[in-house]
Amino acid sequence: xxxxxxxxxxxxxxxxxxxxxxxxxxxxxxxxxxxxxxxxxxxxxxxxxxxxxxxxxxxxxxxxxxxxxxxxxxxxxxxxxxxxxxxxxxxxxxxxxxxxxxxxxxxxxxxxxxxxxxxxxxxxxxxxxxxxxxxxxxxxxxxxxxxxxxxxxxxxxxxxxxxxxxxxxxxxxxxxxxxxxxxxxxxxxxxxxxxxxxxxxxxxxxxxxxxxxxxxxxxxxxxxxxxxxxxxxxxxxxxxxxxxxxxxxxxxxxxxxxxxxxxxxxxxxxxxxxxxxxxxxxxxxxxxxxxxxxxxxxxxxxxxxxxxxxxxxxxxxxxxxxxxxxxxxxxxxxxxxxxxxxxxxxxxxxxxxxxxxxxxxxxxxxxxxxxxxxxxxxxxxxxxxxxxxxxxxxxxxxxxxxxxxxxxxxxxxxxxxxxxxxxx
Numbered sequence: 001x002x003x004x005x006x007x008x009x010x011x012x013x014x015x016x017x018x019x020x021x022x023x024x025x026x027x028x029x030x031x032x033x034x035x036x037x038x039x040x041x042x043x044x045x046x047x048x049x050x051x052x053x054x055x056x057x058x059x060x061x062x063x064x065x066x067x068x069x070x071x072x073x074x075x076x077x078x079x080x081x082x083x084x085x086x087x088x089x090x091x092x093x094x095x096x097x098x099x100x101x102x103x104x105x106x107x108x109x110x111x112x113x114x115x116x117x118x119x120x121x122x123x124x125x126x127x128x129x130x131x132x133x134x135x136x137x138x139x140x141x142x143x144x145x146x147x148x149x150x151x152x153x154x155x156x157x158x159x160x161x162x163x164x165x166x167x168x169x170x171x172x173x174x175x176x177x178x179x180x181x182x183x184x185x186x187x188x189x190x191x192x193x194x195x196x197x198x199x200x201x202x203x204x205x206x207x208x209x210x211x212x213x214x215x216x217x218x219x220x221x222x223x224x225x226x227x228x229x230x231x232x233x234x235x236x237x238x239x240x241x242x243x244x245x246x247x248x249x250x251x252x253x254x255x256x257x258x259x260x261x262x263x264x265x266x267x268x269x270x271x272x273x274x275x276x277x278x279x280x281x282x283x284x285x286x287x288x289x290x291x292x293x294x295x296x297x298x299x300x301x302x303x304x305x306x307x308x309x310x311x312x313x314x315x316x317x318x319x320x321x322x323x324x325x326x327x328x329x330x331x332x333x334x335x336x337x338x339x340x341x342x343x344x345x346x347x348x349x350x351x352x353x354x355x356x357x358x359x360x361x362x363x364x365x366x367x368x369x370x371x372x373x374x375x376x377x378x379x380x381x382x383x384x385x386x387x388x389x390x391x392x393x394x395x396x397x398x399x400x401x402x403x404x405x406x407x408x409x410x411x412x413x414x415x416x417x418x419x420x421x422x423x424x
Contacts, residue, residue: 001209006387009366013387014209020220022196024213025380027204027372033107035205036369037114039121040101040377042200043193045171046315047098049232050192057232060189061180062166063138063173066095068186070134072102075125080116089113095171098313099381105370110205111215118219121199124190126183139175149251149419157259157320157417160242165234167316168241197226202376204369234315238263244416251421253303253324256331259415260319260339262408264312271312272384273392274404278310278319280358280396281405284350285338286321292338301331314382319412328418336414342406351398359393 002015014026048060073080073093084091089106102121106113145151155170162168172178203212240261268274286293286308296302306323321339325331338344365371376386 001213004387006390008390009363009387011366011387013385016213018196018201018213018220019217020196020223021226022199022201022220024201024216025203025376026207026209026212027202028207028209029205029369032206032369034105034369035107035110035203035207036103036105036373037110037117037205038101038103038202038373038377039117040099040200040202040381041194042098042198042381043100043189044096044098045169045173046166047193047231048166050229051232052192052229053227058188058229060185061173062169062177063171064178064181064185064189065100066172067134067138067178067181068189069093069095069100069102070138071126071131071186072120072124074130074134075120075123080120083116084113087112087116091117097167097171099377101374101377103373110207111212114203114212114216115219118216121194122221124187124194126186128183131181131183131186135178135181138172138178142170142172142175142178145170145172149249149255152247152249153255153257153322153417153419154320156245156247156419157257157415160245160415160417161240161259161261161318162316163237163241165236165316192227192229195223195226196220197223198228200377200380202373204372236316238411238413240413240415242415244418246418246420248422249419251324251419253326254328254421255322255324255419256328257320257322257417258332258335258339259417260321260409261413261415262317262319263411264317264404264408265314268312270384271314271382272379272389273396274317275310275312276358276389276392276396277401277404278312278408280351280354281345281401282308282310282319283354284345284347284401285341286335287350287354289350289353290344292334292344296331296334299330301325301327301334332416340409342402345402345405346398348398351401355393355396359390362390362393 004013011027016024018024043065045065048062050058081091084104087109089104091104093102102117104113104117158168264274302323302325308321310319311317321335379386
C-alpha cells in the first residue's frame with residue numbers, strides 16, 4: 001500500500017488497488033467520529049456516444065447516466081436508502097457531466113455501511129416495470145426544475161453557446177430522451193462503465209487503512225476484463241451557436257447571463273491550475289471586494305443574486321456571469337467592458353488578498369470529510385491530487401493569472417442570454 005505524507009496539511013494519503021482492480025484511497029482521521037465514503041464511476045451525462053472494442057457504434061439516450069444512478073438504489077429487497085438508514089447512515093448520489101458518485105456518511109457501523117455500498121454497486125437490479133415507473137418519476141423531476149427561472153436560464157445559455165456538445169443538454173435528459181431508456185440499455189451502460197477499473201473508492205475517517213482494505217477485498221467479486229470504450233469525438237465549433245437568446249417568464253426583474261465559451265480545455269494539461277488562474281482573475285475583476293462590483297450595486301444594476309464562475313473539464317470550458325437587473329442592457333455593457341479591462345487585473349494587493357483567503361478556506365476544508373471525499377475524486381479524474389493544491393496556490397503568481405486570462409479572452413466567444421419579465 002502506497003503512502004504519501006503531505007506536510008503542509010499534515011495528512012497521509014493511502015493508495016492501493018483492490019483485488020477486483022478498483023483504486024482505493026484512504027485518509028485516516030484519528031479522533032474523528034464521522035466517516036465519509038464514496039464510490040465513483042468515470043461515467044457521466046456526456047458519455048452517451050461511444051464505440052465498443054468490437055467496433056459497434058452506440059448512441060445512448062440523453063440522461064441515461066442520471067437514470068442509472070436512480071435505479072442503482074432500487075433492489076428486489078427494497079429501497080437502499082432505507083437499508084443505509086437502518087445502520088445509522090445517510091446515503092446520497094449525484095451525476096455530473098463526467099462522473100457518477102455514490103456516498104454515505106456515518107458515525108457508526110462503518111463496515112456494514114461499506115458492505116451495503118459495495119453490494120449495491122456490484123449487483124444491479126432492473127426490471128421492465130420498474131424502469132417504466134422511473135420514467136414518470138424523472139419526468140416530473142425535469143418539469144419541476146424547468147419551472148425554476150435560474151435553472152432555465154442556465155440551460156438556455158448552454159444551448160445557445162454549444163452547437164453539438166452534450167453539455168448543452170440537461171444532465172437528467174429530456175422527457176423525450178428518457179422515454180427511450182429501457183432495462184436493456186441500463187444494463188448495457190452498467191456493464192460498460194461500472195467496471196471496477198473505471199471506478200474509484202475513497203474513505204476518510206477514523207479508520208485503519210490495512211484493516212479496512214482487507215475487509216473491502218473480502219466483499220469484492222471479480223468482474224472480468226475491462227473493455228474500455230472509445231468515446232466518439234465532439235465536433236464542436238469554436239464560435240457560439242447563438243450570440244443572443246431570450247425567453248419570457250414571470251420574474252420580478254429581468255435576468256441576464258453572459259456565457260463565455262473558451263478553449264482552455266484544448267490548451268491546458270493541468271486543468272485545475274488553469275481553473276484557479278481563471279477564477280482568481282475573475283475575482284479581481286468582479287469580486288464583491290472590487291470597486292466595480294460596488295459601482296454596480298450603487299447604480300442599482302445588480303442585487304445579491306449576482307455571481308460568476310469558470311468551469312473546465314477535459315472536453316469543454318466556459319465562464320458565466322449572471323445577475324438580475326432593472327436595466328440589463330446597461331449591465332451587459334458594463335460587464336463586457338470589465339471583461340476586457342486588462343489593466344484592472346494588474347492589482348497585486350487584491351491578488352495577494354484572494355490567495356490568502358483561498359488558502360485559509362482550503363486549510364479549513366481539510367476538517368470536512370465530505371469536502372475531501374467529493375473534491376478528491378473530481379481532482380483525481382482530472383489528473384490532479386487535491387492535496388497538491390496548497391503548494392500550487394503558494395507558487396501561483398499574478399502574472400500567471402493575467403497571462404492565462406488575457407489569452408483566454410482574446411479567443412473567447414460570448415452568448416447574451418436573458419429571461420425577460422412578462423408584461424400584461
